Amino acid sequence: MKTRITELLKVKYPIILSGMSWISVPELVAAVSNAGGCGILATGVLKPEQTREYIQRTRTLTKKPFAANVTFYFPGSEKNAKVIIEEKVPVVNYSLGKGDWLSKEVHKYGGVVIATVTTLKHALAAQRDGADALIVTGYEAAGHGGAVTSLALVPQIVDAVNIPVIAAGGFADGRGLLTAFALGAEGISMGTRFMNTVESPVHELQKKLSIELSAFDTIYTDKFDGLPARMADTRGARRLIKRWLNPLSALFLSRKIANLLGLPWGKIFLGIMLAGPKTAIQMARMATGFKAFEVGTMDGDNINGILPLGQITGIIKDTPKVKDVIERIIKEAHEVAKQVEKKLK
Ligand SMILES: Cc1cc2nc3c(=O)[nH]c(=O)nc-3n(C[C@H](O)[C@H](O)[C@H](O)COP(=O)(O)O)c2cc1C
Secondary structure, rough: OOOOHHHHHHHOEEEOOOOOOOOHHHHHHHHHOOOOOEEOOOOOOHHHHHHHHHHHHHHOOOOOOOOEEEEEOOOOHHHHHEEEEHOOOOOEEEEEOOOOHHHHHHHHOOOEEEEEOOOOOHHHHHHHHOOOEEEEOOOOOOOOOOOOOOHHHHHHHHHHHHOOOOEEEEOOOOHHHHHHHOOOOOOOOHHHHOHHHHHHOOHHHHHHHHHHOOOOOOEEEEOOOOEEEEEEOOOOHHHHHHHHOOOOHHHHHHHHHHHHHOOHHHHHHHHHHHOOOHHHHHHHHHHHHHHHHHHHHHHHOOOOOOOOOOOHHHOOOOOHHHHHHHHHHHHHHHOOOHHHHHHHO
């Protein structure tokens, strides 16, 4: 298969594993890259020394190209970015922030930069800031998808930029890959599908849940960490939405926040006192949201935790190996292309 994305990333198939905290770990990343796609190592919740260790572990598991992500919205992300640059990771993916300096540094060692965006404005800014490709994430996606569906968002951005686009949000099979191509994208990035694979470290109960839930069983809310995000509609998600936070909550949670930011508790306590009520509530939201995210993902606890999940969960009916997912997608895309061709006659 040949697209501008396979050429740019030097991979066999234009199929990307999205960067999912606690899930896109070296074993899953390497499984995707070894199967001909490109795995994105998630560094959002890692400390810099863990990021280095994870990159090095990925290198022992695959000789194929892989990526690492930087989520600028996450505390401590710039320190992780520096490690990624020092380690000369072949592909660097960034989101939720300005990537001009990052692009410059990654290009110095010959790396490739992919920006994740959800709006036309950010797509144009990322192109201007030196990104080599975009991941364009629509409303259907798990986690922080945009306000516009992939079907409407991808072609609009494809038409407006010169760099290749990878479509994300609502892709899980060969029909999806073919649709992405038809919309002008040159690859797909998947979270919900790869989360439910043999190699994925997500709790087994969550793999089962993703098979049971339909496209109608997710919630899109900004009450998780302050930005609109999609998750499975569970008791935990509803509790998280209803939780009552006031500026004092941040003081109660200041130890958790300090841990999250990797900063001394005293400094955080003082910072919250001075930050003003709006920022304090936002910090409290992030601290509780992240804890719920970890508990949901790793412990399979849907009462105290939450699970990011995309609407495409509705077509996911099994837990295959990563290699089988990728091979199935490629085979199906060819078959569907033939059927479409017949319909066009
Ligand atoms: C369980 C799970 C955890 C995720 N965690 C993150 C995360 O930590 N950071 C992030 O930027 N996106 C995260 N995402 C979103 C993905 O990176 C990606 O944008 C999304 O899954 C693509 O849409 P899809 O789910 O329809 O494939 C997560 C997705 C899932 C399913």
